[in-house]
Amino acid sequence: MPPRALDATQQAETCADIGELLGGSLPDGWARATLRWSELAVGGSSASLAVVAEDGSSLTAAGIPQGITELCRRLRLGMYSETxxxxxxxxxxxxxxxxxxRYDYDDEPDAPSFTPEHYARDLAYFPRAEENIPDWLRKKLDGLPNVYGGVYxxxxxxxxxxxxxxxxxxxALSRAGWETGASDRFxxxxxxxxxxxxxxxxxGPxxxxFAGQADPDKWExxxxxxxxxxxxxxxSCHEPRGGDLVREFPPPRETGR
Incomplete structure (x- = not known):
């Protein structure tokens, strides 16, 4: 479970520390810097830094200062609430x-490397009330497979x-009455x-x-x-939304793997 919440004073202190680190790394002549930082419990983090001069022109920053990720992560952990x-x-x-x-609780991060499985693991670590799950996240979770398998x-x-x-x-599947066609994913x-x-x-070699969704009554x-x-x-068969393993069907013969 996430750790005990940071109080308002601790949040303000952490934000001030971010500003101190960020300000010390900016190029001469800067007038405004905007840091966007996203992270999931699994899947890593994504960050960008935009810096502008007084005349509105863009400046090149040296990168995200070391220590920023630790401070942002402290805020994300410490600002968790059950609902x-x-x-x-x-x-x-x-x-x-x-x-x-500003803290964005609702919009999808601009992080293409975050997969539906990453979001499922993040929600398991930071659960929230069903009514507070955004539509885009619910769609990702509801589309997760509950069956994973392999034909050796x-x-x-x-x-x-x-x-x-x-x-x-x-x-073989077509002759058994299944609809078959090209995958729209791969x-x-x-x-x-x-x-x-x-x-x-x-x-694979x-x-x-194969993976997808199947009626649990039809797994066998x-x-x-x-x-x-x-x-x-x-x-292997799982609970919905990337949940726990429910049942396994081992291959009937040795696979050499």
Whole structure:
């Protein structure tokens, strides 16, 4: 669980420390500096620093000063509340002699490296009331897979070729009545669905990985279908929104992994 909250005095002291570090690193002639800093409990942080001169022209800063991340992280941890969670992005503006700071609890951070899985882990560490989960975050969480699996390729006894191939995989599912087509997430990969599951592949060496959402009452049916093709299949099944592991289906044969 997050640590005990910082009181107003401690928050102000931490903000002043940010200003001291930031101000000491800025180029000559600066008039305003704006720091944007975002971080999740898992997935790292993202930061940008914009500096302008009195005439409004941009100045080049040396980078984010060492120690800023520790101070921003202290604020994010210390400002957590059980209903509101904690903020995603800090916007800190410094002008000579004073600063202002805004905490954004609602908007998605400008951080393409943050994945839905990262947001799920962050919400698990910093839970907030359901009504305080923004729509963009709810959409990411609701789209997370509850099934992850892999079909381990094995050498065909007839010719030694590892199978199933992607074409074998698609053909078997299509003949079983599933809708198949190109994945809209990964180039060259397969999407396959039925009325109780929507999944897609992400192949790797010696393995066809798959992930998506399936009705929990049908997890066993999915595993039975895939192993029924003669494939060596393992699966893990989870609670919604990137939750805890609920059930595992180990591959029936050794995989060599």
């Amino acid at each position: 509101g969670g904690t903020w995603f992005t800090l916007i800190y503006t410094l002008i000579p002699g004073r600063y202002s700071v 390729l094995e050498a065909d006894a007839r010719d030694g070729v590892p199978r199933p191939s992607p074409e074998d995989f698609e053909g 180039r060259g990969e397969l999407a396959f669905s039925t009325d109780w599951a929507r999944l897609s592949t992400l192949s 010696g393995l066809i990985r 049916a999915l595993h039975s279908l895939l192993t029924g093709f003669g494939w060596n299949v393992g699966m």
